[in-house]
Amino acid sequence: MFSTKRAFAGVALATGAALALAGCAGGSESSGELDPDEEVTLDLAFWGNDVRADLYNQVIDAFEEEYPNITVNSTFLGYPEFWEKRQTEAAGGNLPDVMQFDYSYLRQYSENGLLLDLDQFLGGIIATDPLPDNILSIGVVGGTTYGIPTSTNAWGMYTNPTLLDEVGVDEFAGGSWDDYNDWMGEVADASGGEVFGGSDWTGRIQNFEVQLRSEGSYLFSDDGEAGFDEARLAEFWESGAGIREDGSVIAQQTLEEVAPLSGFGAALTVSELTWDNFGGGYLAELGEAYPELGLIAPPVTVEGAQDLYLKPSMLHSIAANTEYPEASATLVDFLINSEASGEIFGTNRGLPASETALAAAELDPLSQQIADYEASIADRLGDAPPVPINGYGTLEEKFRQLGTELGFGTITVDEAVSQFFGEMDVILG
Template identity: 70%
Template sequence: MFNIRTRRAALAAAAVTASAALVLTGCAGGGSEPAATYDPDEKVTLDFAFWGNDVRAEMYDEALAAFNEEYPNITVNTSFLGFPEFWEKRQTEAAGGGLPDVMQFDYSYLRHYSENGLLLDLEPYLGNIIDTEPLSEEILNIGVVGDETTGIPTSTNAWGMYTNPALLEQAGVEEFGGGDWDDYNAWMKEVTDGADAAGVELTGGTDWTGRIQNFEISQRADGEDLFTEEGEPNFTEEDLAAFWKQGDEIRTDGSVIGQQRLEEVYPLSGFDTALTASELTWDNFGASYLGNLGEGYTELGLVAPPVTEEGAKDLYLKPSMLHSISSTTDHPEAAATLLNYLVNAPEVGAAFGSNRGIPASETQLEGAELDPLGQQIADYEASIADRLGDAPPVPVTSYGQIEEKFRLIGQELVYGTLTVDEAVEQFFAEMDVLLNQ
């Protein structure tokens, strides 16, 4: 189907043959030790888990059908959940030693799972079963924790703001034209008022102070990452209080959707249920939004987040997701073969387009044939080049849990059950526990 298929298949087959006498599998302490030899003709079943929705599941079905044409001896059983539930299940599985063989992985959890010996070191497979030629050194370095490579990025993405042109037209409001956070708040109020006048159930957006990424880019605008290289908090209670207080007005004037309404449509968001006109998020969420919005919504706007300080290098490219292998897999070479396919195969690029972000692998990008949305994302990432700075340190061990605490406390602020000062005190207390557990 694609001109590199034969080369890739030959490379994988050669790697399996050359390494048939040595297979590495993780032990409970995170090390690697010899396991049974691998027969490339042996019937193998792998469990693969990802977060997403029905749209992404269909894309994986297409990709894995192509995988099975090339590797008919490897059966892949898939499962998927929403993002929070996905990590809740992984935590339960990790405690019982039963993680899936191969997993979609999020950057914020990579250090935690790696340092606890839960992920297989991929180094022995790099350059043989896992083709590294299509991946830049910068991309490969993203998946290194300590001295081990425990994840391979599938794609990169950046923080941005999606808008819904069809809803804006109903509200009689133009696209957000840029500016600072006060300008964004004023724009959301204009959208909400316009929708009220038109008799449409619509607000300008969601309380943006409930997302830790917006706090992060605000801190980066001052030249500070959220955490140091050593994993220590790099912000104060005063910093967080000032950030959360910026949401006081929009939480009470009706500019943003209420928390009770969000609970009613969960696990979808206000944006992909056409209840809000904007959403600050990672730019690879566009395909899922369009899929969930359904018929009648054919395009989205994608613009840069509000500016905290002009000229700041507050944004950065991060892996939209990685793929990792459990250290306890019984079939590490078969799992590495699947991982390589999901990261590098042009057939996977053809199935996903930009759903997982702009492909990090040159060969996968060749197969992607970006649709209008994918090209829009690529153009967006080019447009923010002047705001892109160095990526922050690998997230601290408990970053995923810290991010979730931030989100949940943000919900309490919208409900009005916590004051900002109470929220700050609670967040720092819970963050201290998570960082020192």
């Protein structure tokens, strides 16, 4: 499926150079308390569409009613345009006071001194009781909190129960990656090659990460060190050779033909390993013929391992150049923790990370299914990995491209490994 974020990932390297020039902006000093008599005007920026803008306006109205001394001016853009605008503002040292933030850019902006240290507000202006420790830790870079998650998602497996009934195969009962491969083969056999169990899961770097985490390792450390060598990556890609060759998974050529739909969205596969917040898009693609989704945990590499984690759908951060740190922190707390934010936003920004906001949100059936799923994998949830290294988006896309070439058979596993490590050398220096 085409991703606007993926298309914009290539801009990250050029952006990093521009931000380096704007670095060391320094953080605003805070008294730790909001002055209720000081008249303040804050700028708030977010990405989204008219629907999200209307929701933000409603929340801002509720905020200004509670804090009549604070006026909030909001602006929004599409995702690529949002980051282009932030790059220009960062170079001039005039970022908006409060920003909706993406996990992929948190390290880049924080390490260049562009974001405010939020630790000074935690437990004070920004309430922490509604935010579990594993949620708060997501926004930490180098030991300092620079972002507060608005919402969370987790890696999972969507299935199509109606299509499985048509094929005559039961839902995947769980088990190892080999068990999953066998189940996908059963689907392909039962359908006579008309429907497939899934796609080649070795083309997604997240599945590699799940396996590494189960082994006590990681993709990349906080310092940008890889947690795997050439042999381990080769082993991972080799593990997909069987399903690529025996027809258990949908052919790469077919995926190209149905793009921008995925095989799952086109009802040609019965399962898809992906982030759990993709469900709404799948339902829209599948239409009335397939009105429900299954959502289950990914295959297990090592029993009892905490291989999964919650990551933020998005965060809120404060610019280091803000003149009003206390008021900005008050707005961030309201946008994340207030009952009003839960009631108004619902799941527009993802499943609310704050227990207060979540309790106030009216969940539709899919959102409730996602909430139940994330509760069901509690034993498999470990600490989130470090905030993505600079250039992670480029490496993720390279991994996907090499997976596509392996699917076409135009490259060997050894060649793919060599190319990926060559890319890592360039990105990581």
